[in-house]
Each structure stands twice: as structure tokens, then as C-alpha cells.
Amino acid sequence: MAKRTRNYLTLADEDLISLAETGDAEAFAALYDRHGRAAYSLAYRMMGEKQAAEDLVQDVFLKVWRLTGSYRAERGSVRTWILSIVHNRGIDQIRSSASRRRTQDKIEASATKSQPSEAFSEAWRNTQRDQVRDALTSLPPEQLKILELAYFSGYTHIEISELLDLPLGTVKGRMRLGLKKIKAYFDSRNMAVPG
Amino acid sequence: MNQARFEELKEAYVLGALPDDERRVFEEYLRDHPEHQAEVDELSGLAGLLALSTHEMEPPPHLRRNLMAVVESEARLSHSATRREARRSVLERLSGLFTAQRFALGAAALAVVGLLSWNLVLQGTVDDLEGEVAKSENVRPQPSGSETVKLKGSAATQDARVELVRLEDQRTILVAQNLPPIEQGRTYQLWVIDGDNPKPSSTFKTGDNLISTPVRSSLEGADTVAITIEPAGGSQAPTSTPMMSAKL
Structure with missing residues (x-):
């Protein structure tokens, strides 16, 4: 298992996306470990409180997990893609929220x-x-x-x-x-x- | 929307600053004029730099555990569905072969040989599938702190897989795959049952092949969960027989 984990750590984001698309949860976990902090930081900055930021990040990464096939390398890096989903979903939530902060x-x-x-x-x-x-x-x-x-x-x-x-x-x-x-x-x- | 309007709005678009109606019009224009996509992508990259300027914060560890509990559950369901598809494919091919051979060799003789072969191959396939499912479940340990409850049902739901994933923070997620489609104006509803007292819980549709939805009621003190089909919006008491259930 340790060897497998090391292998995931050395893979490029695009390779992890491809593996996650085949249902490889460990590859997805490696993606989260790599970009979860940036996503959470952006979510917190947008939502302004921890629970809303957690919900947003969970929502976004589940979307990433289910829609890995929609990633297009020519449109930007995996990190940019993930952060753009955080941004778009965050805006949707901010605008639909009754208590806009x-x-x-x-x-x-x-x-x-x-x-x-x-x-x-x-x-x-x-x-x-x-x-x-x-x-x-x-x-x-x-x-x-x-x-x-x-x-x-x-x-x-x-x-x-x-x-x-x-x-x-x-x-x-x-x-x-x-x-x-x-x-x-x-x-x-x-x-x-x-x- | 025309070229001038596109030029006027493109920065607001990549910053997420267009109202919904204007955004839709912009995206329609972009779909019709893919030659502008590269420019919009470049601008999006610049706008996205703002995301990197935030004060960096560590997400709480339970966020990862909760997320992975759902992902692992969906991966297991998806894996099982893939195996079922493979089994169907094998059976369909065998069935086709059986039909073709029947015409060539005569019904009676082939029925014996065909059925025998079919049975042997099917048995082998089932054994392989069971082995692979068991193997997959062994190499996909449940994330620590979470617990999965599998619901079982009647023949009508034999292809369906439904699990409740109880997260470390006491929240519960329902993950379902391949539930039979239901007619317009109806919904699936989860019931949390304590003795003879069913409490209404989440309603959900099966629009997607794989769905997950938070369970909005506590499972504390309950001994059974069940799923019924109810009128849209859900019911306060079940109006149909449970199609899947599990003891807690």
C-alpha cells in the first residue's frame, strides 16, 4: 500500500484525473491532498465561514469525482479547473443565499x-x-x-x-x-x- | 450579442460578474463562435489567479474523511455496476450464439449442449464476479470513522445498489445506483423506522445513474431504514410497500 501511495504522489495531475475517471478512489484522494487546501482557502474567502466553506469544497470535489471526464487539459491546469469550479459554485451559492454576507x-x-x-x-x-x-x-x-x-x-x-x-x-x-x-x-x- | 458586446463583457464573464441572463447569452455566443474560446480561456486563467492570492488555510481533517467515505462508497457501487454490465454482455453474447447454433444443428441436441455450456460458463462468470467483487471490497477499506449500511430489496430492485454512509461527524449520506425509474409525479423516499414508527426522511429522484443525497433525519434510536415510492414532495406516512430496507 505504501508503494502504491508513493506512486500516486509521483503522478501528474492529469494522470490522477484519468485514474479517477476509471473509479480509482485513491487517485482521487491524491488529487484532493494536492489541491484541497487551495480549494478550501478560496471557498473560505468567498463564503466567509468554515461550515459553508467545507460544504462548498465537499460539493466541488464530489463534482470533480463524478465529472473527471469533463476536464480538458487544453483549457488549463487541473488546479485551475478545480478552483474555477469552486469559484462558480461559490458564486451560485452566494447569490442564492438569503443571507448574503x-x-x-x-x-x-x-x-x-x-x-x-x-x-x-x-x-x-x-x-x-x-x-x-x-x-x-x-x-x-x-x-x-x-x-x-x-x-x-x-x-x-x-x-x-x-x-x-x-x-x-x-x-x-x-x-x-x-x-x-x-x-x-x-x-x-x-x-x-x-x- | 455581437462582437462588440462580446468584447465589452468578456472580462466581467471570466470574473463571474455577469447576471445569469447575460451570462447565458454570452455562453451561447461563445458556443456559436468557438474562435473566441482561447481568448476567454486566457482571460479566465488571469482571473483565476485571484484564487491563489487568498490567505492559505488548512481544511479540517474530517472534510477529507467525509468526502472519501462518499467517494469510496460510489466507487464500490460503480465497480459492481461495471461487473454487472460485463456479466450481461457475456450472457447476451452466449444467448446470441445459442440462437445461431440452434438453427444450424437442430433444436433438441443443441438445447442440451447449449444449456450445459451456458450453465458452465455462467457459473464460471459468476464465480469470477464474486471473486472480483470480494477482492475489490477487500482492497477498498472503509474510511476510518465511517460506517456503511447496505439496503436490500425485492427482485424489482436486484440491479439497484443503495447504501447509507454514516460519517464520522454523525451526518449520513445516501448513495444509490440503478434504482428503477419511476413515473412523473412520484419520488423515492427514505424512512427511518423505530419499531412501528416510520419517520419520513429524504426524498430523491433517480435522474442520474448514480446519486448521493444527505439524509436529513437522525438515525439515532432507529432500528430499520426503508425506501418507498411516494407522491412528489414526499409523504408524512408511507403509502406503498418498502422496496428496499436494512436493519441498523
Whole structure:
């Protein structure tokens, strides 16, 4: 068993997905061990409390388990795929929730939450996170705020425009510029965008 | 939706900031114009970087245990279903062979030989299947802290597999596969029974081949669980005979 576990640890995400598609629960467990923390961190950031984050992550990984065949490598990495499911399901839940936790106070508080974590076990992921944080801190605050309101809190562009009392065109423009600047950050350093 | 509108909305789309109706229109446009997919994928990758900027948190260990309890249960059911499909396939091929040979060699003689062969092959197949199922169940240990209860039923449900997976945190998940389809306006319903007192529990449909649904009532103090078919929305007391049940 130990040997099998070691083998799973050395497999690429795409191989684990293929094995999980055949019903290999251990391969799926290895995927969870690799990406569960990132998924949970995103879920917690979006949902704002532990039980909701746990429910979301369980829901997402069950979907991953049942729909491994829908993963398309050409559309991005396995991690990106899993996190996009967390994001989409999280937005659905936030929007359908009667008690939307989205007050201006929480939004402003959340803007200060993105501090570097002290404990990263994988050096490469640590580096990627640092790069991403650098890229995000290079954005003007008004652009970053709009990206975070949309991505983490599930606001639509119309709601953001009302919330911040900005013309809708300005909100769209800041979204466009924000994403452009993130790309420019990596391009200017000849770095690949982390996936 | 046209090209200009697509350009206007693509960033909001990848950030998840389009209202549902606008999102649907955008996705329809994208389906009709697959040449834009690569651009949207690239933008999605950029938006997805925000996910990596979060304060990293360790998920609680019970989350993994609960998740794997359900996954292991579904893997077992799926594995059994695959074996059943294989058995059906073998039997169908044998049946076809038997029919063809009957025309060639004469009914009486072949009936004896065919049935004998069929029986031997079937017995071997069943033995193989039983061995493989036993083996698979041996190499898939139940996750620690969880407990599985298998429901059994009548001939009508012989292909169905239903399990209750009791998780470490006392929650229970019902996992079901191959339950017979039921007519419109009806639903499956789980009952938690204490003596002669059935308490209504979760209702569920079999739209997917494999389903799992949380059991919303406690199994504490119950001695039996059962499944009946009820009017849509469920009943307060069973209106039909249990088709599957298990002692707790």
C-alpha cells in the first residue's frame, strides 16, 4: 500500500484525473491532498465561514469525482479547473443565499486579508503565490477592489456599479485594465502566468 | 450579442460578474463562435489567479474523511455496476450464439449442449464476479470513522445498489445506483423506522445513474431504514410497500 501511495504522489495531475475517471478512489484522494487546501482557502474567502466553506469544497470535489471526464487539459491546469469550479459554485451559492454576507464593512475588511501565509509546504506554489500577490499589489487599488468584489464576493458588474456609485462603463473598464495589468506584469518579466 | 458586446463583457464573464441572463447569452455566443474560446480561456486563467492570492488555510481533517467515505462508497457501487454490465454482455453474447447454433444443428441436441455450456460458463462468470467483487471490497477499506449500511430489496430492485454512509461527524449520506425509474409525479423516499414508527426522511429522484443525497433525519434510536415510492414532495406516512430496507 505504501508503494502504491508513493506512486500516486509521483503522478501528474492529469494522470490522477484519468485514474479517477476509471473509479480509482485513491487517485482521487491524491488529487484532493494536492489541491484541497487551495480549494478550501478560496471557498473560505468567498463564503466567509468554515461550515459553508467545507460544504462548498465537499460539493466541488464530489463534482470533480463524478465529472473527471469533463476536464480538458487544453483549457488549463487541473488546479485551475478545480478552483474555477469552486469559484462558480461559490458564486451560485452566494447569490442564492438569503443571507448574503456582502456588506461594505466586510468588503473593506477583506481587502486587507490578502497577507502572505507563513506556512507553504510546496516551494513552487509558494513562489507562484508570491508572484500572484506581487502582480495584484501592482494594480491600482480601485482596480483591485473591483476585481475582488466580482471574483470573491459574487457581485455582478451592475451591483458593483451601484455599490461604488460608479458608471457601469467605468466598472467594466477597470475590470479590463485590471486583468490587462496582471498579464502585463508577467509578460514584462518573461514569466509564464501561473496555472 | 455581437462582437462588440462580446468584447465589452468578456472580462466581467471570466470574473463571474455577469447576471445569469447575460451570462447565458454570452455562453451561447461563445458556443456559436468557438474562435473566441482561447481568448476567454486566457482571460479566465488571469482571473483565476485571484484564487491563489487568498490567505492559505488548512481544511479540517474530517472534510477529507467525509468526502472519501462518499467517494469510496460510489466507487464500490460503480465497480459492481461495471461487473454487472460485463456479466450481461457475456450472457447476451452466449444467448446470441445459442440462437445461431440452434438453427444450424437442430433444436433438441443443441438445447442440451447449449444449456450445459451456458450453465458452465455462467457459473464460471459468476464465480469470477464474486471473486472480483470480494477482492475489490477487500482492497477498498472503509474510511476510518465511517460506517456503511447496505439496503436490500425485492427482485424489482436486484440491479439497484443503495447504501447509507454514516460519517464520522454523525451526518449520513445516501448513495444509490440503478434504482428503477419511476413515473412523473412520484419520488423515492427514505424512512427511518423505530419499531412501528416510520419517520419520513429524504426524498430523491433517480435522474442520474448514480446519486448521493444527505439524509436529513437522525438515525439515532432507529432500528430499520426503508425506501418507498411516494407522491412528489414526499409523504408524512408511507403509502406503498418498502422496496428496499436494512436493519441498523
